[in-house]
Amino acid sequence: MRRQRGRRGAAACTLALALVLTGCGDDGYEPTGPFRPLPEGQPPQVGPPTESTPPPGPGDPADPNSGTSRGDPNVVATGLTVPTGLVVLPDGTAVVGERETGRLLQVFPDRSPAQELMTVPGVDTAGDGGLLGLALSPTFDEDGLYYAYVSTPTDNRVVRFPLGGTPNPVLTGIPRGEVHNGGGLAFAPDGTLFVGTGDTGDPALAQDPASLAGKVLHVDVFGQPVGAGPVYSRGHADVTSLCPALDGTATLFAVDESSAGPDELNTVIQDSDHGWPAPGPTSTGPLFEVPNAEGGLGGCAAAGDAVFLGALDGQRVYVVRTEAGGVPEEPxxxxxxxxxxxxxxxxxxxxxxxxxxxxxxxxxxxxxxDDKVLRILPPSATGSSPL
Known part of the structure; x- marks a missing residue:
């Protein structure tokens, strides 16, 4: 539920906020060798490969610029093309997806050169579409499956695939527009999937019960609705990221980015209405909001009583405390x-x-x-940090 507010300054990061993180050790990892996923067959593709996105072989080196940058310990990869979705693998490395190319690359905390894994075919990048989100299967150790939220020429959809395999549609028919295409993906502790969508530039769709646009959806790993229907919450402008709280409470946070009002961090529950485009008597207000000039919220991660928010226009990571439902005026x-x-x-x-x-x-x-992938260690109780 958006309300215009004055600009709000942001305080410097304090030691107390970072105490929610434990185990902030070194940057090392123990690689276990290349993961070899189980085959999933040859289900229908997202779309045919094009000249701009031919199907490469797994393990090809990425752009030679995709290494470290000028000795900065926070930078683990460079020379990427609008990296958007990112997942951390069990061995401590990460896989990042590029919005405008559909490429998936493995990046390493020890700053080894990034390795190209595959290109997701059929991704349409018109407007702000493209490869918009990534998630690991809840049974990744057994099946090696990746889930991606992608734009095609006709819709937005969720697909899944093993590395080098053909994407298998999971949930299709999410409305597609030039703007506000969503992209949030997050698995719940029970293995079901939450999907964040956008209003595609038509705010009325966010309140339309027959539309999947401007919603948070709840489905199983096969794309079947959980409960009475796939719509879990409504009244969103553009849900770019979803992050479950890691405190055993089953709390789900949603980042909602808007060009017409403050960006929001919302706590999403079943059947909640978040007031876009106009708040009603039953609308739920935001947990936190930030003015457009300081926002452009595009990502979130939750740990303990803190939520970390990536800001495009604000060019920072906000640290928002959520203890006892309260949010400080100065994050x-x-x-x-x-x-x-x-x-x-x-x-x-x-x-x-x-x-x-x-x-x-x-x-x-x-x-x-640019563009880069960073790995940073927030200040610890001992004061050690590369920030």
Whole structure:
């Protein structure tokens, strides 16, 4: 539920906020060798490969620029093309998806050169569409499956695939537009899937019960509705990211980005209405909101009583406390103004935050080695941090 507010400053990151993270150790990892997923057959493709997205072989090197940058310990990969979705693998490495190419690349916390894994075929990048979100199967150790939220020329959809395999549609028919195409993906502890969509530039769709646009959807791994229907919540402008709380409460947070009002962090529950385009008597207000000039919220990760939010226009990571339902007027911030526009934020098992930059998206001002993947360690109780 959007209400216009004055601009709100952001305080420097404090030690207390970072205490929610534990185990912020070194940047090392123990690679277990290349993962070899089980085959899933040859289900229908998202769309045919094109000249701009031919099917490559797994394991090909990425762009030679996709290495480290000028000795910055926070930078683990450079030279990428609008990295958007990111997942951390069980061995501590990560796989990042590029919005405008559909490429998946493996990146490493020890700053080894990134490795190209595959290109998701049939991705349409018109407007703000493309490869918009990634998630790992809840049984990834057994099946090796990736889930992706992608735009095609006719719809947005969720697909799944093993590395090098053909994408298998899971949920299709999500409305597609030039703007506000959504892209949030998050698995619940019970293995069901939440999907965040956008209103495609038509705000009325967010309140239309017959439309999948402007909603958070709830389905199983086969795309079948959980409960009475797939719509879990409504009244969203553009749900770019979803993140479950990791505190056993089953709380689900949704980032809602808007060009017509403040961006929001919402707590999403079954049948909640978040008031877009106009709040009603039963609308649920935001947990936190940030003005457009400081927002462009594109990613979130939750740990303990803190939620970390990547901000494109704000060029920072906000740290929002959620203890007892209260949010401080002055959220803390990380790496403000250091790397330009920041999008995806993912927490790993060692307490590190993986963050993608988005300076090559046509809005930002890219540096010579943009775009990047960062891995940062928020300040610990001992005060050690590369920030």
């Amino acid at each position: 803390a911030e990380l790496i403000a103004g250091r790397y330009g526009r920041l999008r995806t934020v993912v927490l790993d098992a060692e307490g590190g935050l993986w963050v993608t930059t988005s300076n090559g998206d046509g809005v930002g001002t890219p540096a010579e080695d």
